[in-house]
Amino acid sequence: MPVAERRQALLDAATTVIARDGVRAASTRAIVREAGMSLASFHYAFESHTELMRHVVERVLVDEVHSVTEVLAGAADLTDGQVMLPELLGAALDGFVAAVEADPAREQAILELHQYALREPELADLVRAEYEAYDEAAAGVLTAAAAATGTRWTRPVEELARYVVTLTDGLTTSWLSFRDPERISAAREYAVAGILQFSEPDPDA
Amino acid sequence: MPVAERRQALLDAATTVIARDGVRAASTRAIVREAGMSLASFHYAFESHTELMRHVVERVLVDEVHSVTEVLAGAADLTDGQVMLPELLGAALDGFVAAVEADPAREQAILELHQYALREPELADLVRAEYEAYDEAAAGVLTAAAAATGTRWTRPVEELARYVVTLTDGLTTSWLSFRDPERISAAREYAVAGILQFSEPDPDA
DNA sequence: GTCTATAAAATGATAGAC
DNA sequence: GTCTATCATTTTATAGAC
Numbered sequence A, B: 001m002p003v004a005e006r007r008q009a010l011l012d013a014a015t016t017v018i019a020r021d022g023v024r025a026a027s028t029r030a031i032v033r034e035a036g037m038s039l040a041s042f043h044y045a046f047e048s049h050t051e052l053m054r055h056v057v058e059r060v061l062v063d064e065v066h067s068v069t070e071v072l073a074g075a076a077d078l079t080d081g082q083v084m085l086p087e088l089l090g091a092a093l094d095g096f097v098a099a100v101e102a103d104p105a106r107e108q109a110i111l112e113l114h115q116y117a118l119r120e121p122e123l124a125d126l127v128r129a130e131y132e133a134y135d136e137a138a139a140g141v142l143t144a145a146a147a148a149t150g151t152r153w154t155r156p157v158e159e160l161a162r163y164v165v166t167l168t169d170g171l172t173t174s175w176l177s178f179r180d181p182e183r184i185s186a187a188r189e190y191a192v193a194g195i196l197q198f199s200e201p202d203p204d205a
Numbered sequence C: 001g002t003c004t005a006t007a008a009a010a011t012g013a014t015a016g017a018c
Numbered sequence D: 001g002t003c004t005a006t007c008a009t010t011t012t013a014t015a016g017a018c
Helices: A003-021 A028-035 A039-045 A049-080 A085-102 A104-119 A124-148 A157-178 A181-196 B003-021 B028-035 B039-045 B049-080 B085-102 B104-119 B124-148 B157-178 B181-196
Strands: A151-153 A199-201 B151-153 B199-201
Touching: A003 A028, A003 A039, A003 A049, A003 A104, A028 A039, A028 A049, A049 A085, A049 A104, A049 A124, A085 A104, A085 A124, A085 A157, A085 A181, A104 A124, A104 A157, A104 B104, A104 B157, A124 A151, A124 A157, A124 B157, A157 A181, A157 B104, A157 B124, A157 B157, A157 B181, A181 B157, A181 B181, B003 B028, B003 B039, B003 B049, B003 B104, B028 B039, B028 B049, B049 B085, B049 B104, B049 B124, B085 B104, B085 B124, B085 B157, B085 B181, B104 B124, B104 B157, B124 B151, B124 B157, B157 B181
Parallel strands: none
Antiparallel strands: A151 A199, B151 B199
């Protein structure tokens, strides 16, 4: 088994354990048990448990950015039809919420990894980079949605995007605590209304 | 030293360690070192490390609810003057944000304890109770603010309160990642604007 | 490359002297 | 009640056989 493959398998196993049992439970032994390997094989592929965790954080956060970007891109593809801005933004937020609902364990793992990373000076930047990628993705959706519906934003789209990301973060933690769609839906609706405030018909469109 | 006092001292020490070094680092030994006690004294006061953590979670979350309630009540006291609704809500949110900024370690500890609690079936309810207390506090502020400024809400105040709490949660995580006031202020402003949408002059006032 | 065996340290918990 | 000394287990990591 080539080292690269073993590393991937261990990263997969670590991700699985973290999602199922939490970061606290992701000891080297728990990870190799999950991967069906011996303890020594672990240390052949990785220098240390800390090194593995560094890679786990990086991979999980980068993967999540890809997922979210895809979900948002999917929602933006609704721009084909005769859809209006409120529906478009609502659909984008629904897509995000649906992704969280579909795999809460993964989302909880991400939050735990955030806190793990924020405690490690070497990893804290990864969290910030993740959020900045979300900001960019959200700004992209807002820009595309406005363009597709003949509207424009009355505030800098970067600021609106940060607002949206802040809100989705709150929606995520709320979902993880209550797992209650009712609780989410109202906030989702108000979020859309809150953003729409800052849109107006685009005279150039 | 009476048991009750020793328990308090250990809870204090545990809270200190968690805020400074994280939940992961809060081993029994680290806690007694912080408290200046022997290991055996710990087990004289608490059955187990798990039992201590149960009490830590409970105490920290309850304390935080008290703090937030006080901060919001302080903001609501601005209702003396001739202040308008936007300023009132802005002040309340500012009070919340200032509290987070003033003691980020504490806030980070709370988030870690949330995740710790959500992994323990016995403790998960404490997190939900905390959020419900926030909802109630936020609803109280919204109601008081509207009454004091001759306005009323066009949506159920409970829903608006949940929206506010969701948003403050997002603001908190954003602050912990970036520690950047700029990043927060825009979201704060949009949040106020978002809520104001659902207010109107109260004809009965 | 892969495994068993083992080291070295940390952790939760207790026994027993005082 | 409080402490030192110790146990039992777990954890990260490595040595060394194959």
